[in-house]
Amino acid sequence: MSARDKIESIFESVVHRNPGESEFHQAVREVLDSIVPALDKHSEYAEAKIIERICEPERQIIFRVPWEDDLGEVHINRGFRVEFNSALGPYKGGLRFHPSVYLGIVKFLGFEQLFKNALTGMPIGGGKGGSDFDPRGRSEREVMRFCQSFMTELYRHIGEYTDVPAGDIGVGAREIGYLFGQYKRITNRYESAVLTGKGLSYGGAQVRREATGYGAVFFADEMLQVNGDSLDGKRVVVSGSGNVAIYAIEKVHQLGGTVVACSDSSGYIRDDRGIDLETLKHLKEVRRERIGEYATARPHASFVAGASVWEVPCQVAIPSATQNEISEADAVTLVAQGCTLVVEGANMPTTPQAVRIFAEAGVRFAPGKAANAGGVAASALEMQQNASRDSWTFAHSEQRLREIMRDIHARCYATAEEYGMPGNYAAGANIDGFRMVAEAMLAHGLI
Numbered sequence: 001m002s003a004r005d006k007i008e009s010i011f012e013s014v015v016h017r018n019p020g021e022s023e024f025h026q027a028v029r030e031v032l033d034s035i036v037p038a039l040d041k042h043s044e045y046a047e048a049k050i051i052e053r054i055c056e057p058e059r060q061i062i063f064r065v066p067w068e069d070d071l072g073e074v075h076i077n078r079g080f081r082v083e084f085n086s087a088l089g090p091y092k093g094g095l096r097f098h099p100s101v102y103l104g105i106v107k108f109l110g111f112e113q114l115f116k117n118a119l120t121g122m123p124i125g126g127g128k129g130g131s132d133f134d135p136r137g138r139s140e141r142e143v144m145r146f147c148q149s150f151m152t153e154l155y156r157h158i159g160e161y162t163d164v165p166a167g168d169i170g171v172g173a174r175e176i177g178y179l180f181g182q183y184k185r186i187t188n189r190y191e192s193a194v195l196t197g198k199g200l201s202y203g204g205a206q207v208r209r210e211a212t213g214y215g216a217v218f219f220a221d222e223m224l225q226v227n228g229d230s231l232d233g234k235r236v237v238v239s240g241s242g243n244v245a246i247y248a249i250e251k252v253h254q255l256g257g258t259v260v261a262c263s264d265s266s267g268y269i270r271d272d273r274g275i276d277l278e279t280l281k282h283l284k285e286v287r288r289e290r291i292g293e294y295a296t297a298r299p300h301a302s303f304v305a306g307a308s309v310w311e312v313p314c315q316v317a318i319p320s321a322t323q324n325e326i327s328e329a330d331a332v333t334l335v336a337q338g339c340t341l342v343v344e345g346a347n348m349p350t351t352p353q354a355v356r357i358f359a360e361a362g363v364r365f366a367p368g369k370a371a372n373a374g375g376v377a378a379s380a381l382e383m384q385q386n387a388s389r390d391s392w393t394f395a396h397s398e399q400r401l402r403e404i405m406r407d408i409h410a411r412c413y414a415t416a417e418e419y420g421m422p423g424n425y426a427a428g429a430n431i432d433g434f435r436m437v438a439e440a441m442l443a444h445g446l447i
């Protein structure tokens with residue numbers, strides 16, 4: 001059987017065994033399609049059924065999360081942790097709290113995480129978790145009670161050497177604090193490296209908060225430098241206005257570009273003078289308001305309700321909100337309006353149809369598993385500091401992040417060249433990440 005036929009048959013089986021999990025199917029399809037050339041070179045991977053094993057999570061945990069709101073009403077949510085693959089180290093990956101969360105989303109994120117973590121070169125396996133809990137509109141105490149209930153089940157599955165969760169959509173420093181407090185209370189252990197993204201006062205690391213956004217922009221900068229170009233003077237659009245988006249905007253501005261629009265699920269704001277970060281941070285990090293409030297604070301800016309931020313003309317797009325947020329129509333608009341570089345801050349924000357439009361138009365494209373790997377890499381640095389009871393300065397941590405992103409860029413670039421697909425960062429990232437995991441799995445035998 002040819003490598004291509006083998007891939008088709010494995011994919012068919014993945015769809016059959018995981019019905020209704022469209023995001024997981026999409027993520028698997030994308031990776032399998034691009035690793036065909038690596039399978040042609042390495043027949044040992046097929047013989048050991050490495051791909052079939054990679055597509056099957058090592059462990060999937062689903063649990064009940066009961067909690068009480070401020071009025072005394074009882075709510076039941078569903079919690080998940082998918083421990084995808086531990087070939088390279090303890091499972092590592094964030095927790096997402098959002099009403100859309102179900103097993104298929106957690107599995108797509110865990111699958112992506114596995115290759116992303118490999119690309120960082122750090123000793124971390126892949127996992128992801130979360131809940132269909134919606135923190136929006138909930139009081140501090142409700143969020144705390146939910147986190148405590150979630151950890152009351154999760155604690156038995158995680159640990160510094162087992163599985164180390166962190167944040168993702170809806171889970172930031174506040175939630176990590178409550179989760180950490182409950183873990184400490186239940187286990188009677190001050191196990192700092194059981195979670196990352198902690199506050200700086202209790203074992204958190206400098207630059208973890210900024211790392212995903214900064215890292216994506218460092219990656220964009222590397223891609224531009226290959227062509228003797230830079231972000232200086234570029235007009236940029238960043239979707240979302242959460243953790244990744246805010247620090248992507250900050251770094252674009254530090255490198256001389258101007259971010260003219262960002263969004264949330266209610267619509268987008270446009271500010272041709274450049275997004276004012278003090279206003280945005282206060283709005284989103286302190287007051288947790290909707291994005292439209294920005295235009296109240298900055299009257300020259302406009303708020304467009306319910307529309308796609310990709311209608312705002314830009315040269316560089318950094319999607320940093322959620323999966324499948326750039327549709328085929330958005331991609332056509334971006335290309336028509338002069339966008340030449342797309343760097344994924346979010347996980348799988350570009351639909352396969354949009355990826356094809358970008359490829360046909362010669363738009364340079366960086367996949368999330370490479371471009372947003374700065375977050376998890378900084379988490380691994382946080383684990384390193386926790387293990388050595390150390391704490392690094394901001395400048396040193398940012399320098400390490402910059403080096404890691406440069407290295408990931410170089411690996412993706414070189415692998416794409418090696419396989420005869422120069423400039424194809426998606427193929428480079430998938431093949432390089434896959435090879436790392438496959439080699440470790442071969443070394444460990446049939447487990």
Ligand SMILES: NC(=O)C1=CN([C@@H]2O[C@H](COP(=O)(O)OP(=O)(O)OC[C@H]3O[C@@H](n4cnc5c(N)ncnc54)[C@H](O)[C@@H]3O)[C@@H](O)[C@H]2O)C=CC1
Pocket residue numbers: 167168169170171172212240241242243244245263264265266320321322323325345346347372373375376
């Ligand atoms: N936080 C991290 O370190 C990392 C996050 N990511 C990915 O980056 C993306 C953003 O995550 P965070 O910034 O951490 O989350 P966040 O919760 O801080 O922010 C999410 C943002 O996306 C917006 N959003 C969510 N759903 C949306 C929708 N359907 N339409 C428009 N906007 C929507 C929210 O309004 C918010 O502004 C996610 O795809 C996440 O998986 C990837 C790597 C690491």
Ligand SMILES: O=C(O)CCC(=O)C(=O)O
Pocket residue numbers: 092093094095113116164165166167168196347372373375376377379
């Ligand atoms: O920092 C981490 O462990 C996880 C980050 C994450 O969830 C991601 O890279 O998508």
